Amino acid sequence: MDKALSGVRILDFSHLLQGPFATQLLADMGADVIKIERAGPGDLFRSMTFFAKWVGGSESPNFLAWNRNKRSIALNLKSRAVHAIIMRMAKDADVVVQNFRPGVMARLGYGYEDFRAANPRIIYCSGSGYGEEGPYLERPGQDMLIQGLVGLATNTGRGDGPPVPAGSGMADQIGAMNMVYGILSALYYREKTGKGQKIEVNLLAGMLAHLGQEYCAVLNLGEDFVRPNSGIGHPGMQAPFGIYETSDHRYVSIAMSPFKTLYETLEAPGLAVYDDLSTLFAKRDEVWAHVNAETRKFAMEDLLERLLAADIWCAPVQDIRQASEDPQVTHMGMIQSYEHPKAGTVRVVGPAVRMSETPPAIDRPAPMVGEHGREILAEFGYSAEEIDALETSGDMTIERV
Structure with missing residues (x-):
């Protein structure tokens, strides 16, 4: 069965969380996401984990969570031969996604103007921490830093303790949603006009937008939020809004x-x-x-x-393991799994959107580094000999089981 985004091809240069979550959401809906990773180590998230442990002894849960339904090719982006390959791929692509620091992709020859020259209909989505200009341009843009900057951490926790960041990458995940929002809007606009465009998404703007009611209150009521010392759940709310203990210490x-x-x-x-x-x-x-x-x-x-x-x-109030076994979560079928060639059975959270005609689904596991490099290049017309030469040169790497 066709999915809603079947036929849409995405060149995904993104890494870590914001960009990969965005492209996974699009891949779940049927987009052909070609994940273009660094030759050798691949996505930086492959080397990060929680609990200092690895799924199946070698695989990162962080990477496995955000990269299903994608194909991977691992290339040396500094190589001129690789540049020519990617621009050839761009002619048949709909969307490019990247979340490197501003200027990095352009310096390598992969900026919006480079792709637009190869394909005027291209939609180019950039994610960053603080946007692509301004006084914070050179600063690192990371989720917890943004939570502190915009006031979310200051609004969280008890008044007699320090500010508390959320226990999840909220800025990155909101940034991913904004990427998807922008990309789908641009695809619809292109259907009407034939025109591609550049999209800029940043973590700072995304978090500001999602704190809209808090900013509206402070900027219009002449009050600042003060965290309560109790378990009240929001610094602007009255009792009883909050979290309460029971006799069985739950x-x-x-x-x-x-x-x-x-x-x-x-x-x-x-x-x-x-x-x-x-x-x-x-x-x-x-x-x-x-x-x-x-x-x-x-x-x-x-x-x-x-x-x-x-x-x-x-x-x-539940922890993650309890929530994963919650009867409503079970009824919705939200905890799903896929088979990975190295990690084995990987349990993940499934797609959150249901569609009657084009339901999203998990069709592929998160890829190994460059796993699909040969098949992808063959689809773009490269011969087996040309692909062999690229791999022998080290400009393309393939992780094998």
Whole structure:
């Protein structure tokens, strides 16, 4: 069955998280993503891992998470012979994606103007930390740095502790979504006009956009966020919005719910003295402490059953392993797997979007370095002898099992 993006070919020079996640999302939808890696070591994410451990003894979970459904070719981008090959590939490509520091690709001869000269319809998407000009141009643009810069870390954690970054690469992943948003918009525009274009995405702008309500509040209400010392879940929110402990030392999150309904459900009428919006904000740490004392009278499952029966917005607080086994996650089939030639069975999070006519799917494992180099070059008309010569020269490498 054709997928929504079948027939779209992407030359993917990106590495680490932002670009690879974007191209994986497009690959899940059927795009032919040709991952162009460095000859030899390949994508830098192949050498990074969590827990100082490797899947199957050798493979990075970080790389395996963001590179399924792609084919890999590993080339020496500084080689003029390779430059000629890539420009030949560009003539039959729709999209180029890269997230090197600004200027790197252009210096190697792979900037937007280089690709546009080879193919005027090309869509060229660049990802960076801070954009392609301005006072931060030379700074490293990394996820945690951006979280601190824009105020997300300062908004997170308890007031009596330091700022806390999110436990995931939020800036990179939002940047990936913005890449996809831009690429799909550009493909639609090209369908109408025949014109390609350059797209610029950066982590700083992406995080600013996704903190839109926080910026709107601060810039228009004359207030600055101050983190509460309790488990209130947002520095701008009143109680009871937050996370609460249960008798079995687990936790539940309670979101926007009528406070009267909550204290009646908890059988805690003494909390009625706080039932006023201004009071719930001004004394939110105090309210949180009283509500937490009440939730600690119940085991988590009993508390959830009671709160849900009263239509109070709540959920268990789980770790990743618990969430992967959650009945709703299981029902949605979100934890999937693929077979990798070196890592074996790799369990991953599947596509998050469902489509009735062109459902996304995992069809390929994350590739080994340059695994598909020979087949890709053959598709572009190179002979076996020419491919052999390129590999012998060291301008192309292929990792074999």
